[in-house]
Amino acid sequence: MPRTTRRDRYHHGDLRAALIDTAMELIAEQGVQGFSLAEASRRLGVAVSAPYRHFADRDELLLAVGVRAGELLATTVSAEIGGDSHEARLVAVARGYVRFAARHRPLFEAMFGTLMPVGEPEFERATQPVKGVFHTAATALAGGDPVAAESLGLAVAAVAHGYAGLLHLGMLGEGDDAVEHAVARAEAATRALIAGRSALT
Incomplete structure (x- = not known):
């Protein structure tokens, strides 16, 4: 069975969750200061404008990561x-x-x-x-x-x-x-x- 990629998950309508997961990965690797929406988009293989369908800006995505951390x-x-x-x-x-x-x-x-x-x-x-x-x-x-x-x-x-x-x-x-x-x-x-x-x- 072929491996499901983050881009596949996006095409199945789960970009918001994929962005949160990717943000968590980037924070783990580089810290909060090293995180950007552009880098998250690159890793997911989507246009840099795609995250803005779900998050108004970087801070809003980081807030979602904070909520996930609380969970x-x-x-x-x-x-x-x-x-x-x-x-x-x-x-x-x-x-x-x-x-x-x-x-x-x-x-x-x-x-x-x-x-x-x-x-x-x-x-x-x-x-x-x-x-x-x-x-x-x-x-x-x-x-x-x-x-x-x-x-x-x-x-x-x-x-x-x-x-x-x-x-x-x-x-x-x-x-x-x-x-x-x-x-x-x-x-x-x-x-x-x-x-x-x-x-x-």
């Missing part, structure tokens, strides 16, 4: 959830966050740079499953106290983001073992925060 984060976190307790769910968010950072480093870094569409409805929708689990678990563990829940949530977020950063800096080693080490450390630190949550301010 990937939600999927990664969901795969980590293996228990019904609030502690297990909060730990799952930390584990999934670090694993997402490891698997999709360029997207992860871009999300906290030019791709981070704070308040954008589509991005909020994509990440709502993660935020919902995180908020519900933190609130329950804090006994319904919104201030205590915020303190716990911020502390867990700082731990997860910190271990993701250490992993990217190579301070936890290299390869799959380093990823699992980072995930395990983030889990242990999150459980420690939950156990000592009364000391958080």
Whole structure:
């Protein structure tokens, strides 16, 4: 059976999805600054005007990539959830966050740079499953106290983001073992925060 190319997918009416996929590839290879609609068009074998049927400009396509990144984060976190307790769910968010950072480093870094569409409805929708689990678990563990829940949530977020950063800096080693080490450390630190949550301010 002949291999399906990106251009074939375009001719089957899926140019928008193909553009998002190609943008993600380019960002992985060159970073956000190295991405252009012209390069995406070249890779897809379409006219440089073709992307404008689906996206007004480069920023709009990058926003769509940010939404896709949010969906990937939600999927990664969901795969980590293996228990019904609030502690297990909060730990799952930390584990999934670090694993997402490891698997999709360029997207992860871009999300906290030019791709981070704070308040954008589509991005909020994509990440709502993660935020919902995180908020519900933190609130329950804090006994319904919104201030205590915020303190716990911020502390867990700082731990997860910190271990993701250490992993990217190579301070936890290299390869799959380093990823699992980072995930395990983030889990242990999150459980420690939950156990000592009364000391958080």
